[in-house]
Amino acid sequence: MKVKFKLYLFVFTLVLTILYPFKSLATDVLQNIKETGVVKIGIRKDSVLFGYERDGNWGGYCISFASELAKYLSQKTNRYIEARAVVSTIQTREAMVKNGTVHLECGPNTISRQKEVEYNISYSDPFFISGTQLIVRANNKNTNLTNKTIGVLQGTTNLRPITQVFPQAEIRMFPQRGQGVRAVRNGDISAFAGDTILLIGEAIVLQGWNSNDFALVPNQPLSCDAYGMILPANDPQWENVVNSFLESRQEKQAWDLWFKDLIPYLKSMIDYCK
Numbered sequence: 001m002k003v004k005f006k007l008y009l010f011v012f013t014l015v016l017t018i019l020y021p022f023k024s025l026a027t028d029v030l031q032n033i034k035e036t037g038v039v040k041i042g043i044r045k046d047s048v049l050f051g052y053e054r055d056g057n058w059g060g061y062c063i064s065f066a067s068e069l070a071k072y073l074s075q076k077t078n079r080y081i082e083a084r085a086v087v088s089t090i091q092t093r094e095a096m097v098k099n100g101t102v103h104l105e106c107g108p109n110t111i112s113r114q115k116e117v118e119y120n121i122s123y124s125d126p127f128f129i130s131g132t133q134l135i136v137r138a139n140n141k142n143t144n145l146t147n148k149t150i151g152v153l154q155g156t157t158n159l160r161p162i163t164q165v166f167p168q169a170e171i172r173m174f175p176q177r178g179q180g181v182r183a184v185r186n187g188d189i190s191a192f193a194g195d196t197i198l199l200i201g202e203a204i205v206l207q208g209w210n211s212n213d214f215a216l217v218p219n220q221p222l223s224c225d226a227y228g229m230i231l232p233a234n235d236p237q238w239e240n241v242v243n244s245f246l247e248s249r250q251e252k253q254a255w256d257l258w259f260k261d262l263i264p265y266l267k268s269m270i271d272y273c274k
Helices: 002-019 023-027 029-036 061-077 093-098 113-119 159-165 177-185 196-206 236-246 249-273
Strands: 038-043 051-054 057-059 082-087 104-106 121-123 128-130 132-137 149-153 170-174 191-195 214-217 225-227 230-232
Touching (some): 029 061, 051 196, 093 104, 093 121, 177 196
Antiparallel strands (some): 051 057, 104 230, 121 230, 128 225
């Protein structure tokens, strides 16, 4: 009888291990960071101001955020914590957090309750706000886009407002933001939809457009999108730590370094989105 019971227990434990291999990491991130001395943060290389590569240098708010978060955690845990940046993409960001590759993903992540359920993730409190607009060539700023070809970045929430406002437009999906903006410049598509702040950064900083070469339409954004850090689901302790850091003096220093000049824009967005 004892042999059978032990066999059942062994099989049950084995099944749990197979079904939930990342449970310990996903439900106790802070303990994992304490034990390893490393906080792993997913950061993009294509999102200007947030995480982007230029002339071989990887910079942006999220790089500063990672450095300051590691210092903050060092104080909280009474041991040295190293920040380790891991390259994420718009296609991999949720999966990297869910499977434990990183402890959080920092970037222009629109807070979406639908994605929380779909990908079994959570979001931090908001740290930035933007909205959906379309970039067009300057000479096309008054063009009716109803029956035109509009590009949208795969895996983004920009698709919904575009299909609602332009139901008859032909939608072309792009795997990278840069490809979509370049297609507008080359005349391959009439417009490319995205978050205002990211469209401006891509066009001017990464592709060298003159500000007179393009326009953003319509004048007011088609959506209001708050950004949050992507976090593992079901770990309220880690979520509280990240949200507390977002309210800290250290985080404000990182935020001001990259976003302070955008405060008028952010205020106008907040007023519009009320």
